[in-house]
Amino acid sequence: MNTDLALPDYREQTPEVAARFSRLVERPVALQVSHLTKKFETPRGIITALDDVSFSVHKRELLSVIGPSGCGKSTLVRILAGLESPTSGELRVYGEPVSGPGADRGMVFQGYTLFPWRTVKENVMFGPQMSGTPTYIADSEAREWIELVGLSKFENAYPHQLSGGMKQRVAIARALANQPRVLFMDEPFGALDAQTRCQMQSYLLEIWKNVDITIVFITHDLDEAVFLSDRILVLEANPGRVNEVVQVPVPRPRSSTQIFDPTFLGVRKHIDNLIHPPGQEQKEAPVLRHAISDPDVV
Template structure:
């Protein structure tokens, strides 16, 4: 516990000259190409981009589930060579073990590390307390709401005291109100633990509200289109989402993403949708017309 609440920020992620392709019958397919990103210790960074742009691929490579075709991924100077408890991960599908109670789920990482039962029980209870879940420690995940499941997912990923927290569209399946609450909980935990966060989302508001910096990716093959610092002061309030500063950032990001989404769908729309709509392109790109 004491190491978890340490005040020294840690977790410097560095992704250099990264590309990832996989084989198909038509030859290699580029999923991500020529990408550099970094997350400074204690920084909160989001990746946004059109669907299928490879943002999850990039995150999975940082987690160690995918090997880069070229390039290198390091955390605090050490090369990533496979999944490890140093990089906690939160999945969109919650991915709690249904056969374990809430507390056993949280204990899992500590158990893998060989911590004695009584000690890890105590640690798990403390963590669940921080997330307001102590009353549910003996419940099986099935009985919990989506928001609670994901809170358990976050607490479980943090229990081993990772250097880095990776989140893959963690709130995508939640309703709007729950999502707002979850964003605040995540911000609180992040500020308390001072670890680096790499957060993948397609929700622009969420990315701006949470992050210090946002990377915007291009359509497939994905690469970094833009890097946008978010200078909004902390602690951030929900009301800030109406501020002109926030809206300006939002407008900027929105147009970046729209460009890429249209590029991604352009072919299909030209082929099918546009005929019915009677829009003449006259050699302009679709983005210009719309």
């Protein structure tokens, strides 16, 4: 598909979209990231994974983070979740400085991280039980979260009896059961097949609509970022820096048919150009020594 054809400037917003973004930035700041830098000492020298990264995420915003491999996406989200400490910089959740993990932040990873010996409901109950919620309350709340992700029929199933998409829905329910104020998701659908991935994106938007939660979503996938997000933080690599924060003017509610709309294609193209600047494409394909010359294979 040639996306260069007559695409309008995606920044030419309709009044409705402009109003949506001005309402967004008037909301309280859920997450404030200020001058975050992370350096790793390695045998090959110091790697600056993140260099002076600053941005904010507003209450109930869905912000995606995208960028080339190695630009520091996972490092960023690990620091935000408190699993790693920054070399310098500050993180605030609703104005309060935070360091280390906390119940105010939840995390969903790409890999399946459920306890295999616990049922779906026992997995979802685990966090609240650990923080002292009485079992009968944790049980009834777990059922509500499981219903929200559409898995009521599977509450007594074990993880090995679920598909990959179902496991990730349980992982989302488990994270939400701790009632975090901000949810971080690091390529949560990266291991799923394309069709399941699209379904999961729609599920996530449905869940987000029904829960008071702010989401920071890490992805490699341009379509996924545009489909889900209010805004997209584009990082560049070596060192990991903020390239641009892009508004996504695609109207909500989102549907899969929008991926062919000029606005969707326009914002997608803009981000693609930021990540792969025109003129800097790989000039020549790598030569494989074992390739067999065949004029019909070009």
